[in-house]
Amino acid sequence: MANKITKSFVDNIPFPDTGQNFYRDTELKGFGLRVGTGSKVYFAEGKVDNKTVRVTIGHHGVFAPEQARTEAKGILGMIARGINPNDADKAKKAKSVTLAEVYTAYLKARNSLKPRTIQDYDRCMKAYFEEWQTKPLAEINKDLIERKHREIGERSEAQANLAMRFMRAIFNFALGQYEDSAGNPIISDNPIKRLSQTRSWYRVERRQTVIKAHDLPAWFKAVNSLPDIAIGRNKHLAKDFLLLLIFTGLRREEGLALQWKLVDFKAKTLTIPDPKNRQTHTLPLSDFLFNLLEARKAQNKIDAAEKGEDESPFVFPGTGEKGYMDDPQKLMKKVIEISGVQFTPHDLRRTFITIAESLDISAYALKSLLNHKMANDITAGYIIVDPERLREPMQRITNYLLNAMEQKKND
Structure with a gap:
């Protein structure tokens, strides 16, 4: 009309x-x-x-x-x-999108990220980029990136590199997500490239600390003494948790979150269903590990019955929201104090790896024990690893550890 x-x-x-x-x-x-x-x-x-x-x-x-x-x-x-005014308006909005908005969109798009990864990202945003969150992403230029990297590096070079790798992922996401009216990215280039162009990335040596063979007896004795000398409800759990890590090479969170339904006592295996690399990881249990977990299962039942509770689905139960024990940092410090051996949970994984490599275990078996990807190895793509093929090398590693700890060797 x-x-x-x-x-x-x-x-x-x-x-x-x-x-x-x-x-x-x-x-x-x-x-x-x-x-x-x-x-x-x-x-x-x-x-x-x-x-x-x-x-x-x-x-x-x-x-x-x-x-x-x-x-x-x-x-x-x-x-x-x-x-097209609608495209122009869309482009205007895209150019004004803030770092916080891009980060929210990034997390929504990457909906398969692990909760621990998201926690690490959140911590990074809060610790290093708090004042940038309301800033349009298009205004975060190479000069700002270079200064921020240097500023963080004055406190920790490793954290400076880590923060900028995280920011690089955010910018790469934005490059494909936000466009102007002509379909061009609102950010023509990832400003993190400045660090490579100027060779500003810090040279951070990969941590190489392990528990040396001559320190294993003191460490093992201190770990086993926790139930007698430590205070707190987790002292028994912490002992078994630390032993599990060093005898399996599992990552800290993989060990803490282990559930009984993933421990097969009949097949003598344990399975990590969603590890860091997303490839389900099944390990054979050595005799020592089998006995450790069997005793832990029995003790968990006794503890639950005494409290009038149902048995926890977790090997290392806890009272928090996650349902499993928090990282037993205080009890680890107690072990360090008693033994004089400095270590972190990942040092236990490195110790397992170092011992396995020293025993001349095949490269494929070693990578399978650690659940490392072999992306560039064509032959590896054709090898289907049966946990039973890993049982003998797993037992050899256990034997070596027990011998080094001056314990009776398992045959």
């Missing part, structure tokens, strides 16, 4: 019972009014590349007809120049 759009005309238009009615202005071609069941909205429309483009101006009441007409002239001028 064509009419001159005036205030009195718009005021008198009735709302339809269903659908929408369109009224187009007789004086300004492309200016119109859309009337729905409860709204009256001004718009401008025209063609760009032979496609009709309609742009909403605003509601009647918020805009008077003459105000809307003035807005429409500007929009129609853009259309006449072949510019």
Whole structure:
């Protein structure tokens, strides 16, 4: 319907019972009014590349007809120049998107990230990029990145590199997610490249600490003494947890979150269903590990019965939200204090790896024991590893550890 759009005309238009009615202005071609069941909205429309483009101006009441007409002239001028105003508006919004908004979108897109990974990302955002969160991503340039990297590096070079690797992932995501009206990325280049171009990445040596063979007896004795000399409900659990790590090479969180349903006493195996590399990991249990877990299972049942509770599904139960024991840092410090041996949970994994390598275990068996990917090895892609093939090397590692700890060797 064509009419001159005036205030009195718009005021008198009735709302339809269903659908929408369109009224187009007789004086300004492309200016119109859309009337729905409860709204009256001004718009401008025209063609760009032979496609009709309609742009909403605003509601009647918020805009008077003459105000809307003035807005429409500007929009129609853009259309006449072949510019799609909707694309321009989208580009404007894209250029103003903040770091916090991009990070939220990144987490939503990467919905398979592990909770621990998200916690690490959140901590990184808060610790190093708090003041940037409301800043448009397009304003975070190479100079800012270089200064921030240097600033963090004054406290920790390793953390500076880690923070910038995280930021590189955010920018790479944004490069493919946010575009201008021509379909070009709002960020033409990842500013983190500056660190490579100027060779500003810090040289951080990979941590190589392990428990040396001559320190194993003191460490083993201190770990086994925890139930007698430590305080707290987790002292028995912590002992078995630390032994599990050094005799399996599992990562800290893999050990803490281990569930009984993943321990097969009949087959003498344990399985990590969702490890760091997403490849299900099944390990054979050496005799020592089998006895350790069997005793832990029995003790968990006794502990649960004494408390009048159901048995926990976790090998190392806890009282927190996760259901399993928190990282026993205080008890680890007690072991360090008694033994004089400094270590971290990952040092136990490195100790397992170092011993396995020293026993001339085949490269494929070693990688399988550690669940390391062999992406560039074509032959490895054809090898299906049966846990039973790993049982003999697993027992050899256990024997070596027990012998080094001055314990009776398992045969």
